[in-house]
Amino acid sequence: MQSANMLLRKIVRSSVLPFAAQHGMKKDLFPRSRTLSLSLCLKQDKSCEPSEKLDLDEWKKVMKSGLQEDVSEMVPEPKELSSLAAARETLEMWRLAGRVVPENISEEELKTFMECPSKSAKKKYLKYLRIKELHKKNDKRKTGEKRERRLEAQDQASKMGETKKNSFICMWSSTMDKAYNWRAAQSMIFGQPLVFDMSYEKEMSVREVTNTVRQIVLSESCNRRSVDPFHIHFCNFKDDSLYHREFIKQYREAWGKLLITVTDQCYTEIFPKDKLIYLTADSPKVMKTFDHNKIYIVGSMVDKSIKTGVSLAQAKRLGLETAALPLEKYLLWSTGAKNLTLDQMMRILLTLKDTADWKKALEFVPKRKYCGFVNKPVKELKKTLDLINTLKLGKGREEVQKQIAKSYPKKYKLK
Amino acid sequence: VQPPEKPLQAEEWKKLREDFQSPEIFEEVMLNSMIRCNSPTDVAKSLLTHLAKRNGDIAYNVLVKYLTLCVQQGQVSEICDVYDIMKVRFKILESGAYNLLIKGLSNSNQWRMALTLLEEVKKIMVPSRTCYESCIKAASRHQEMKLAFELYDEMLAKDVVPTLDVLQSFFDFSRGMKDAELQKELFGILLYLRENQIYPHKTFMRSIKLWFESIPGGNWRGHLTNIKHSGQCPVCNHQLEDSNLTEEEYSNLSERIIRDVIHGTDTFRKTTPQEFEAFQTFVENRLPFDIVIDGLNVSHIKTRKMQCENLFDAVNCLAKENARLLVLGRKHMLMNSSNWKREIMKEMQNKADFFFAENISEDDAFLLYATLRSGKHCKFVTRDFLRDHKACLPDSLTRHLFRKWQRGHQISKKNVFPVFSQQPPFCYDCVVQTTGDTWHIPYKDVFEEKYSYQVPRKWLCIQQK
DSSP states (O other): OHHHHHHHHHHIIIIIHHHHHHTTOHHHHHHHHHHHHHHHHHHHHHHHOOOOOOOTTHHHHHHHHHHHHHHHHHOOSOSSOOHHHHHHHHHHHHHHTTOSOOSOOOHHHHHHHHHOSSHHHHHHHHHHHHHHHHHHHHHHHHHHHHHHHHHHHHHHHHHHOOOOOOSSOOOOHHHHHHHHHHHHHHHHHHSOEEEEEOOOGGGSOHHHHHHHHHHHHHHHHHHHHSSSOOEEEEESOOTTSHHHHHHHHHHGGGGGGOSSEEOSSOHHHHSOGGGEEEEOTTOSSBOOSOOTTSEEEEEOOOOTTOOTTHHHHHHHHHTOEEEBOOHHHHEEEOSSOSOOOHHHHHHHHHHHHHHOOHHHHGGGSOGGGEEEEOOSOHHHHHHHHHHHHHHHTOOOHHHHHHHHHHHSHHHHHHO | OOOOSSOOOHHHHHHHHHHSSOGGGHHHHHHHHHHHHTOOHHHHHHHHHHHHHHHSSOOHHHHHHHHHHHHHHTOHHHHHHHHHHHHHHOSSOOHHHHHHHHHHHHTSTTHHHHHHHHHHHHHHSOOOHHHHHHHHHHHHHTTOHHHHHHHHHHHHHTTOOOOHHHHHHHHHHTTTOOOHHHHHHHHHHHHHHHHTTOOOBHHHHHHHHHHHHHSTTTOEEEEEEEOOTTSBOTTTOOBOOBSOOOHHHHHHHHHHIIIIIIITTOGGGTSOHHHHHHHHHHHHHHOOOSEEEEHHHHTTSOTTSOHHHHHHHHHHHHTGGGOOEEEEEEGGGGSOOSSSOHHHHHHHHHHSEEEEEOTTSOHHHHHHHHHHHHOTTOEEEOSOOOHHHHHHSSSHHHHHHHHHHHHHHEEOOOOOSSSOOOOOOOSBOOSOEEOSSEEEEEEBSSSSOSOTTOOOOEEEEEEEO
16 A cells, blocks of 8 residues: 555556656645545545544644655745746735636736725726636536527537428628618718717726726617617827827727727817817706707716716816706616716717617616606605605605705706 | 423423424524523524434525524633534635624633634625734733734724724723834824824723823823913823814815815806806905804704894994904895895995805805815804815815815804804814824714714823823
8 A cells, every 4th residue: 555655646646746747736736636646645644543543633744744745846946036937936825715716817917906096996907807707607608509509409409390481581690780870871971970079098097998988889880780870989089198099909900990980189170169069978968859950079988986077177178068968857866887888888879869768768877776657747756755655654854855856956056 | 483492302392393383594593692691502502403413414505693692701712612613614714704703812821813713704704893803802812912902003003993882991001111113103094083083982092191100210200281272291291282273284185175075076056167267356355254154054043033134233343453354155046035134234334344145155165265265264154064075075184174264264153142152163273283292182082972073071181291
């Protein structure tokens, strides 16, 4: 038994481990090799000593014995680790400690990780990577399952024999694309312009810019698929800016073929000023109807840190008219900021353009942000709310008022 | 799960594990509850033995959990054993394990090992404040004050903020020592409290008092007291530093307010350049004011009254004694409405200067500017805590200046019906202060103060006879 064990160790040490070490996967292999050798040890122990005496420090022996020799041979690596390798090592330890850390991390991500200014920033970044990783894994699994199901279905279909003859021409997605592009091309000549203001790069972090571009890509595709698309303008767009690089990452070759207008000019240089309306949640003016002769501007900005008044400042500087969506007028707002994502904005504007129906358009506001649609004027509703609350909960009037003032701050302050 | 009271056999653990709803995390959950119940380490050991036998290995996070239990119970030899095992098994450890090891070892006679561990941590990361705390406490407990202060200085140099506990331990362990160097260092800590506007809590204050009184030949005497409104200490009749800023601080602050609060990254966010310029010329032509009033804020004092009536009361109350008033408001106040009556507005405009900003501009920024421009005697009236404006200031030093200035110049009134009564601002500065032979130290009754604008009312007066 003893000799067999030795033999096994030798094999493990001579063949597997150097290979493993070369590829930097020492830790993955260690436990396995040890389990092998140990299980042999343990069997031997039991056969010799059947007594049930409990040795509390036995785990220490196990931890020390299986290792010391192996490690002492493995350790003579260069002692001074490069900072990258050290960071990788730290991450590995965090993972072992059960923190939220990605299993695999690329060189580039590792560098970003090291550049994070604080401990909490590092933590957040790692969590983000981990969640991304999990999503990817899930997606992969799902597509795999789908493929299997499809193959199965095909198998069954081929077993059934004959394929059905269809009198309709199959509409392939490329055909659809052609139709969409035709519409988009038309919109570039006759369509109503919609401006995305790309001048907020320096207000955002890298991740916010990535999110922004993602949202714009979503809105562009939604616009292309609509019955009557807008003519999209990207204004103040600087070549080789972060926006530009992100767009190329998202669209790849398609970036050059998009049916939109991209320009480094400001919208005020392209369009007459009196036709422009800047859409911003901070605007004191509330949009009543959608005007087909105006040109609406949407600020391409994701502000996770809630920088109030940035786009309003931009509009003030250029002396433009501003407007906000009438969210409070139509929705009983509950939680969340009133700024919407760019694709939600696009869907709302498209629906308004087609139907002029606010209720239909505001369906695209996330459900979690409001309790329901307002069917009476807000003032009356507030009165009934007041009444219900005072009757039901026995709350004081002032308390109720405070609560409402929280969700409708401007109205109470300005009047 | 309830941890067992006695060590179990492998078979028994196996059975427990199988009965548990999710066996994969059984060990973790079990060890967590052991930590919570402070179970004897023998029980945990038996679980580890079972684990080692089954897997031939014990996962890192399980080891850390066990270590937590050992540290909790101060089992020094176990801690050392676990450290040995970890050192062999892993090339480096992560911060959680280091924290535990250092904490565990520093409380024992092996405390020097904690120091070597701290050196090890420094190689891979910035040690946490608790690491430093344990080491400093250990060093000062063994009367190695020099070493403790070296660590403390190192900590400050690395921008790690010391806990109040660390600062307190310096005073606790230096009691009765006669050492000029040490005394200087401890005075340095008091000045650190001053600079960062930290107020010690009651027990910390007691440590400071006891240390002062224990200095051999120092003849220091400490008394607890309340400072009079005039700023005079009732014990030693010493006048506390007044709350006025120095010329330099004052100009520094007004510059920062204009640059960071009003202009910020973009002047258009709070106002417009035209409007700000108009406001500047308006203010310059009428300087100096005695009181600047935030019109809209004051008009909301009593919800039952018309808003312009509230403001009218305030102006009337403050307009006595020929004080020059400036009321800041927004343009919508000029529109005749149910809340803003034109006649009353007219009447008020005879008694005070008014400036109306655009409806979408921020009037608070103007309030700060006008007050600062008018000079040190000028006060302002608002119930707003101005937290958002303080937050616009980039560094803590300026923020402290702002708070100090605000304490000395803001009039915020209680909501008392029907008289508009004003509560005078502080005329003395609420920080740790010294004249050489006296020290005055404000302290908190409770451990955590709830609001940053609140200052303690209780003081420790220490004087040398």
